[in-house]
Amino acid sequence: MSRTALILPVRNAGRHLDRLLPALAAQSLRPDEWLVLDSESSDDSKARLLAAGASVVSVRAADFNHGGTRRLASELCRAEVLIYLTQDAIPADPDALRRLRDAVLAEDDIGVAYGRQLPQPDAGLLGAHARRFNYPPLSRTKRLADAAELGIKTCFSSDSFAAYRHAALKAVGGFPADVIGTEDAHVAGRLLLAGWAVRYEADARVHHSHDYGLLEEMRRYFDIGVFYGRERWIAQHFGRAGGEGRRFLRSELAAVRGAGQPWRQPEVLLRSALKLTGYRLGHAERWLPPALKRRLSLFPGYWK
Known part of the structure; x- marks a missing residue:
């Protein structure tokens, strides 16, 4: 073996x-x-x-x-x-x-x-x-x-x-x-x-799971956006994440309704908007100053 x-x-x-x-x-x-x-x-x-x-x-x-x-x-x-x-x-x-x-x-x-x-x-x-x-x-x-x-x-x-x-x-x-x-x-x-x-x-x-806060979620997706913005070959060969993101959003909305918590749907929509904002900022990180990238990233030490 x-x-x-x-x-x-x-x-x-x-x-x-x-x-x-x-x-x-x-x-x-x-x-x-x-x-x-x-x-x-x-x-x-x-x-x-x-x-x-x-x-x-x-x-x-x-x-x-x-x-x-x-x-x-x-x-x-x-x-x-x-x-x-x-x-x-x-x-x-x-x-x-x-x-x-x-x-x-x-x-x-x-x-x-x-x-x-x-x-x-x-x-x-x-x-x-x-x-x-x-x-x-x-x-x-x-x-x-x-x-x-x-x-x-x-x-x-x-x-x-x-x-x-x-x-x-x-x-x-x-x-x-x-x-x-x-x-x-x-x-x-x-x-x-x-x-x-x-x-x-x-x-x-x-x-293994995490309960991210709203700003943590945005910062996490900033880092993900940085990665995919730099590794553009992945999108060329496997496509982009937009369709999967929409499918996940629909499933989240269904999950809060199914759990009897429909009042959380605005939170889900806000969370999704923040993730998309973080991702797009990450994708455009080459235009951002290092100090701002450190504030936006979950891993500020990466931008040393």
């Missing part, structure tokens, strides 16, 4: 470790390597992860980059399968890692497999709906030929819980060294264009 590495970027993860460490200890798959990249945590994260058996590499917080840091991790690991997990993604059952590892190896052309993300137990209505919309209960393998049907969703993936075939990752040049985020879609798109497949494995599950 192929060697497997578990890769976990962290920063001040203490509040998540009470759930994450027992969930990892209960896994039926024991990774051959466990690498933690710690970005100058000021809590006891590093000590707790070392005590749990992880190898910890320190990364300066000022040097953290969603693509570059994951690229560093891939270069430090020798395993054939690299499982990336974020500190707030909690395996939902003891077979989560094994099922994801098995999914990326199920067919010879699968380059990456990503798992299903369930809402956190305390998730709000909209945060939970976003997870159900993007992570359905049925698995699917996506190939380049599916772009005509799926559009931008063809290269949708998530490094919150994803397993890469190391050889495939290397074959497409690895993670981008400098990217504000959405590095998972970048790599998935490169894999698809190179003939590899992307697997969504609904049976490999973690609890």
Whole structure:
């Protein structure tokens, strides 16, 4: 069986470790390597992860980059399968890692497999709906030929819980060294264009969701807009996100009505307008001064 590495970027993860460490200890798959990249945590994260058996590499917080840091991790690991997990993604059952590892190896052309993300137990209505919309209960393998049907969703993936075939990752040049985020879609798109497949494995599950405030949502979409504005090849090959955004908006409006909260429909519309504003500002970021970009971004350190 192929060697497997578990890769976990962290920063001040203490509040998540009470759930994450027992969930990892209960896994039926024991990774051959466990690498933690710690970005100058000021809590006891590093000590707790070392005590749990992880190898910890320190990364300066000022040097953290969603693509570059994951690229560093891939270069430090020798395993054939690299499982990336974020500190707030909690395996939902003891077979989560094994099922994801098995999914990326199920067919010879699968380059990456990503798992299903369930809402956190305390998730709000909209945060939970976003997870159900993007992570359905049925698995699917996506190939380049599916772009005509799926559009931008063809290269949708998530490094919150994803397993890469190391050889495939290397074959497409690895993670981008400098990217504000959405590095998972970048790599998935490169894999698809190179003939590899992307697997969504609904049976490999973690609890992972966010309840973003209105301004947080706008800032998050500013960063997404920056990414897609710079990586225009994705739209050329897979289409734009507009149609998917309209479908999500309709589903959100239906979700609040179905939950007996129709008074939240104006909030949903305002949230959608702010996301669109953030996305368009991000797309036009080359015209904005650095000080404004730092204020608009969820990752102001990126604009150092």
